Amino acid sequence: MRSTPRAETFPAHTPAASQVFTTVLSHGPLTRLEAGRRSGLSPAAVTKAVRPLLTAGYLSEGAAEEARLTLGRPAxxxxxxxxxxxxxxxxxxxxxLIAVLTDLCCRIRLARRAPLPDRAAGPVLAAIAGLVHELLAHAAESDGPVAGLGIAVSGDVDRAEGVVRYSPFLDWRDVPLAELAAQAAGLPVTVDNDVRALTVAEQWFGAGAGLAGFAVVTVGAGIGCGLVVHGHVVAGAHGVAGEIGHIVVDPAGPECRCGNRGCVEAIAGEAAVVARVREVTGRQVVDGAEAVALARDGVPGAREVYARAGEAIGRGIATVANLLGPERVIISGEGLAAYDLFADQIRQAFTATAFGSAARCEVLTRPLPFEEWARGAAAAAIQSFITQTPSSGRG
Structure with a gap:
């Protein structure tokens, strides 16, 4: 695989420059006055911040086409x-593996998928290298350099160190993924938890743009949660903030893989739902699609399993709302394919459990394909590039 001869360096040497650029990235195009208002900076500070970014070509400035047609001098x-x-x-x-090539505004230019027959770290790295090589070949046709690689993995991920501490679905422990991937790709690498990476994308480019506080709850193989508080994605002291899947909502409920009973994930995770549908129907249900089909066909007991899952998710979301008071909760994940089977129960349980004005929190559903999760990984890489805080892996 080729390596870049020189890592691209973002010319924002102050927090103010990063702040202005991030503001324009999420809300632009903006006048300098509006950029200053949104970022809380004076006109002089904005001018100082944008100067090197304009010189280096990361920002451009000019009047909108419609403004040019009006009298006077438009801003x-x-x-x-x-x-x-x-x-x-x-x-x-x-x-x-799902991989994407994006521009600096996180717009997907190309997407690729590859099967992962072996979950061991070595074969996974080789597969990642293959996809990266393919995307780099396409990127070579563009003028802009490839400035970073983001990798999103489920589980306990230490972004600062670039280490996957524990990923239950891959059965990884303490894998220095950023360092290994950087050696293979020749690029700066950011490794993050997949839900947190998706949350970054929603914060900068999606349904969370402009909100000081919101949560992303993902429903699927696991139940994940990304949190934004006071404009910052929360990782927690040990990288496990937002573990909504392991909030206990029924102490007498089924055993969870974490060792507790009645966790949201033990009731509403896909494996738990499939196992429960198999149990109550007596059918040999092998996956979520079959379980959904039985529920929609009215097979006795199946729909009740989804109703219980919806109640567990609603209670979990209410706990987040009670603790943090987000403006919006965005529900996503592959589990939304069954959303019609538990949407009412989510809303009812949320309304019943949320305390006071926390119940006014907007609950929004956003079905997102896995390409959007890969876009989240790219967003994490963009964030590291702008703030100059990549994982320990370097190209």
Missing amino acids: GLVRVNGERALFLGVKVTGDE
């Missing part, structure tokens, strides 16, 4: 030059 609009740098994002699942 110039500052916008991000998305073609100035490219990024790669890889989402690792238990049986597949």
